[in-house]
Amino acid sequence: TYGLEKPQGYSVSFHYNPHVEYHHFGSSHPMKPWRLTLTKQLVLAYGLEYTMQLYEPRPATKEELALFHDREYLDFLSGVTPQNAKPDDPAYLSFGFGGESNDCPVFDGLWNYVSIYSGASMHAADNLINNQSDIAINWSGGLHHAKKNLASGFCYINDIVLAIQHLLTRHQRVLYIDIDVHHGDGVEAAFESTDRVFTMSFHKFGIDRNGYPFFPGTGNINEMGPTDPANRGKGHSLNIPIDDGIDDEQYEWLFGTITDQVIAKYNPNAIVLQSGADSLGGDRLGRFNLNIKAHGSCVEKVKSYNRPLLLIGGGGYTPRNVARTWCHETAVCVGAQLHDDLPTHIPYIQAFQGAENGGGILYPNLHNTKRHDNLNSREHLQKLVEQALENLRYLEG
Numbered sequence: 269t270y271g272l273e274k275p276q277g278y279s280v281s282f283h284y285n286p287h288v289e290y291h292h293f294g295s296s297h298p299m300k301p302w303r304l305t306l307t308k309q310l311v312l313a314y315g316l317e318y319t320m321q322l323y324e325p326r327p328a329t330k331e332e333l334a335l336f337h338d339r340e341y342l343d344f345l346s347g348v349t350p351q352n353a354k355p356d357d358p359a360y361l362s363f364g365f366g367g368e369s370n371d372c373p374v375f376d377g378l379w380n381y382v383s384i385y386s387g388a389s390m391h392a393a394d395n396l397i398n399n400q401s402d403i404a405i406n407w408s409g410g411l412h413h414a415k416k417n418l419a420s421g422f423c424y425i426n427d428i429v430l431a432i433q434h435l436l437t438r439h440q441r442v443l444y445i446d447i448d449v450h451h452g453d454g455v456e457a458a459f460e461s462t463d464r465v466f467t468m469s470f471h472k473f474g475i476d477r478n479g480y481p482f483f484p485g486t487g488n489i490n491e492m493g494p495t496d497p498a499n500r501g502k503g504h505s506l507n508i509p510i511d512d513g514i515d516d517e518q519y520e521w522l523f524g525t526i527t528d529q530v531i532a533k534y535n536p537n538a539i540v541l542q543s544g545a546d547s548l549g550g551d552r553l554g555r556f557n558l559n560i561k562a563h564g565s566c567v568e569k570v571k572s573y574n575r576p577l578l579l580i581g582g583g584g585y586t587p588r589n590v591a592r593t594w595c596h597e598t599a600v601c602v603g604a605q606l607h608d609d610l611p612t613h614i615p616y617i618q619a620f621q622g623a624e625n626g627g628g629i630l631y632p633n634l635h636n637t638k639r640h641d642n643l644n645s646r647e648h649l650q651k652l653v654e655q656a657l658e659n660l661r662y663l664e665g
C-alpha cells in the first residue's frame with residue numbers, strides 16, 4: 269500500500285455501488301456522477317481499500333424509499349423516462365421537474381440512479397446500527413434538498429433522511445451536520461417536529477447583485493426550526509449563514525467553536541456528516557475559498573467526538589477537487605496520511621495535472637484560484653458565533 273502510516277483503531281466501512289457512475293444528468297449539467305469514478309480511482313490508487321470493509325450495496329426498493337417519500341411521488345419517479353415525460357403535465361411540474369430551471373432533469377436510468385445512492389446510505393446506516401463499523405462512508409449520497417414529494421436542487425430522493433430514520437430505530441438522538449455550500453433544507457424540514465434529530469448547516473447565504481438569492485434561499489441565523497412552543501422540534505435546527513470567500517482559518521474556527529458546543533449541549537448518540545465538496549475554493553457553483561485540508565479538518569473534528577458516524581457526499585462541481593477531497597477524508601477516517609504526490613500508475617491521471625498551482629497534486633492550493641473576495645469580516649463572524657451560541661441556549665430548556 270502506498271502512503272499509509274499508523275492506522276488507528278477505527279473500523280471503517282465503504283459503501284459503494286459502481287453502477288451509480290454511469291448516469292448522466294445531461295451535457296453541461298453541473299452534477300456529474302463520474303466524479304465518483306475519479307474518487308474511487310484515487311482511493312484505490314492509495315491502497316485505502318485494504319484499510320476498510322468494502323461493500324457493494326443493492327439498490328433500495330420502492331418500499332424502503334416509501335419510509336419517507338410519498339407513494340404518488342415514487343410512482344411518478346419510477347415511471348418517468350425522457351421518452352414519456354410530458355413537460356406541461358401538472359404532476360411533472362408539481363413534483364419539481366421541468367419548469368425553466370432544469371435543475372432536476374429526467375434522464376435515462378433516473379430511478380436506478382436514485383435507488384442506488386439511497387440503498388448505499390441505508391446500508392451504511394445499517395452497518396452502524398449493527399456495530400459492524402464505527403464510521404460508514406457513502407460518497408454517492410448526501411442529496412439534502414429532496415422533499416417527501418418534491419425533487420429539488422439536483423436531489424430526487426433524500427437518502428440522508430432515510431438513513432437518519434434508520435439510525436433512530438437504535439439511537440435516541442442523532443446530530444446532522446452539513447458542510448455543503450448549500451443549505452441542507454430538505455433534512456431540516458423532514459425532522460422539524462422531533463427533538464430526536466438536531467440539524468445544523470453551514471452555507472453561503474445572501475442575495476447576489478442581480479437580486480437572486482443563493483440557492484435555496486433559506487437558512488438565515490434566526491431560522492431555528494418551528495416556532496410553536498408545543499412543537500418538540502422547536503430550537504432543534506441551527507443555521508450558519510456565511511458570505512463569499514471564507515478562508516480556511518475562519519471556517520475551521522467557526523466550525524470547531526460551534527460544533528463543540530452543539531456536542532456538549534445535545535450529546536448525540538450518532539452523527540451524520542454531509543461533506544459536500546462544493547464549499548472548496550474553485551468550485552464551479554460554490555463561493556468559498558477552502559482548501560482540501562481545511563474541509564477535511566471538519567471530518568477530523570467530527571471523528572474526534574467518537575460517536576457512530578455516517579459520512580456522506582453531496583455537492584461538488586469541480587470533479588478533480590471532489591475526488592481529492594473525498595479521498596483525503598477517507599484517509600482521515602482510517603487514520604492514514606497520504607503523500608501529496610499521486611501514485612503515477614492511476615488511470616485518469618491527466619485529470620489531476622494542471623489547472624491548480626502551488627502545492628502538490630493531491631493537495632493543491634485552491635485558495636490561489638481566488639475566485640471570490642472574502643466578504644466575511646472578523647467582527648461579523650464573531651457576532652455570528654455569539655448568535656449561534658445564543659440560539660443553543662434553547663437546548664438548556
Ligand code: ZL4
Nearest residue numbers: 296297298369370371412421422448450483553582583584
Ligand atoms: C444547471 O448548465 O439556483 C442545470 C443548473 C442544467 C444545463 C443547461 C440548462 C440551462 C447551473 C445550474 C438552464 C440552466 C438554468 N444546465 C439554471 C434558480 C435557478 C433556476 C435554474 O450541492 N437555473 C435555481 C441548484 C441551483 C438555482 C443548486 C445544489 C445541490 C447541492 C446538493 C443545487 N438552482 C437558477 C439556475 C446547466 C446548469 C447550470 C445551477 N442550479 C446552479 N445552481 C443551481 O446542494 C447536491
Ligand code: CA
Nearest residue numbers: 446448450470
Ligand atoms: Ca450546508
Ligand code: ZN
Nearest residue numbers: 448450546583
Ligand atoms: Zn451544494
